[in-house]
Amino acid sequence: MKFGERPLRECLDAVLAHSLKTDGLVLKKGTRLTHEHIKRLEEASVASLTVAVLDADDVSEDDAARLIATAIGGDAVKVERAFTGRANLFAAQAGVLCVDRAAVDALNSIDPAITFACLPQHAPVEAGRMVATVKIIPYGVAGALVERALDAVRGVRPLLRVAPYRPFKTAVISTTLPSLKPKTIDKTLRITRDRLAPAGAEIVTDVRVPHTAEATAAALRDAKAEGAELLIVFGASANVDRGDVVPSAIEDAGGRVEHFGMPVDPGNLLVLGDLDGTPIIGAPGCARSPRENGFDWVLQRTLAGLDVSADDLAGMGVGGLLMEIVSRPQPRVQAPRAAAAPRPEVAAIVLAAGRSTRMGGPNKLLATIDGEPLVRIAVRAAMNSRAGPVTVVTGHMRDQVEAALQDFDVKLVHNEDYREGLSTSLRTGIGAIPASADAAVVLLADMPRITPQTIDRLIDAYDPGAGALIVVPTVKGKRGNPVLWSRRYFDKLLAIKGDVGARHLIGDNPEAVVEIELDDTIHLDLDTPQALRKAGGVLPGA
Helix, strand or coil: CEEEEEEHHHCCCCEECCCEEECCEEECCCCECCHHHHHHHHHCCCCEEEEEECCCCEEEHHHHHHHHHHHHECCCEEECCCECCEEEEEECCCEEEEECHHHHHHHHCCCCCEEEEECCCCCEECCCCEEEEEEECCCEEEHHHHHHHHHHHHCCCCCEEEEECCCCEEEEEEEECCCCCHHHHHHHHHHHHHHHHHHCCEEEEEEEEECCHHHHHHHHHHHHHCCCCEEEEECCCCCCCCCCHHHHHHHHCCCEEEEECCCCECCCCCEEEEECCEEEEEECHHHHCCCCCHHHHHHHHHHCCCCCCHHHHHCCCCCCECCCCCCCCCCCCCCCCCCCCCCCCEEEEEEECCCCHHHCCCCHHHCEECCEEHHHHHHHHHHCCCCCCEEEEEECEHHHHHHHCCCCCCEEEECCCHHHCHHHHHHHHHHHCCCCCCEEEEEECCCCCCCHHHHHHHHHHCEHHHCECEEEEEECCEECCCEEEEHHHHHHHHCCCCCCCCHHHHHHCHHHEEEEECCHHHHCCCCCHHHHHHCCEECCCC
16 A cells, blocks of 8 residues: 555545645545546645545455454454444443453454454453454455454354353342341342343342351252352351362362452452362452442353353452452551550541531521530530531521521531532532541531540441441441541542431441441431420420
8 A cells, every 4th residue: 555645636546645625625534536536636626635546455444344344253243334443343232241361462463454342351241342352453464464463263163252141040048147137138139130130140049148157058059959050158257268168168068169269359369169060259349339349250250151260260359459448458467565556646526517408497407405515515516526526517597507606616617518518518528628627527516415435436346447337326136327538548538429417428438437326316307397396495486
């Protein structure tokens, strides 16, 4: 192929290198120039063009892309019509992408004119998703190079294929301990069903047994006897050794442990086993969360009928750091016991910007109990705790709220967007606390029974070294307020939008949550006149 600028009269059948617009004539790059094009360009006084002229043995970009892509496409892969030197390949059905990496590297090493790109090895794909593309860089490529590419691809066929999912009948065995709430197991099942759904797999057995090797082994044998094709075990406590409950149960059931642990984080504590040909996955604790983790990698391949060996697991380290693990962003190095860790700096944020719409008009934060405004009661509790400094976010009736706090040594910040909902006040408060703060306790100003001692108990439970980064008070298993948040979650708090709080973040990060049991004061917020009166409160002006 020859490329360069040529007189217009020498451009017949050449390929236009760059798009051209002149005197109403629009030609896109890649256009094969005809007699009509040349005539129109002469009339427009165009003297020369930059073009590509193919040699006799050259293959056009579209033909080359089509030939190579067609040779590459394996099982459950379809090739789209080539256009502008590109032929895209798509998954014909849902499954896991399988790629011969060495063959891809060899293909891309033939000549810079020929390129092939695809999704990562073992990427999960749905039907219709683009999985790869062949792109020819110039407008034509030597036929000999195309033949070399075809020979390279044919020698390893299939270079790329989709291993389709199978609708496995799945048994989920959950071990139980008093500390594990039934609703946590229920949520885990919902999340697992969602993970199985792309494969059309379903949970046919849901068994809950005591957290012992004997009970778990019996459940494994029973589930297999009842026809389960995949066994998933969620332990009530993390597996910390090959001799722990779940690995021991696999062996007690007559199976074998293929591998314990994997170099994927989150997901390190996964157990891989087999019971007479039926795969067993001992799920790590992070599999209770919908976020991607090592369990997903093993489950997806298993559902596609691909064997997962110990060598496969060992090879997952590169790329195995899936996301920031906020509960352990640095190697966990424990200081000597004699050297006490410095006390963390925990700020307090009091949200006092709401419009009190359920009160029917008055601002509830100015209502009084024993002659003192609610907002003042909440702020004093924060001031008398170990939290500090105290930041108060105002909004509705700003002047009156600030006047109620005029003699308090607190930082007042106004939320101009308070009408848009709770998240705006949360953002305002987080943005106003000092950069030195390690964490923040977020309080609602309409909770007059929260005491300094309540706040101090949250601070006592905050332990970054142990992964306790979100501290939530509960009463009889029901969560309440205030909540302490590690700085590691501030970016996520700042990203919340709408008239909502941060409850969903607590649910999404179970590995970082610690609960402390308190009393009903954590549920007493005064949203209505009836609730206020019951608590002994008086609305302003009443």
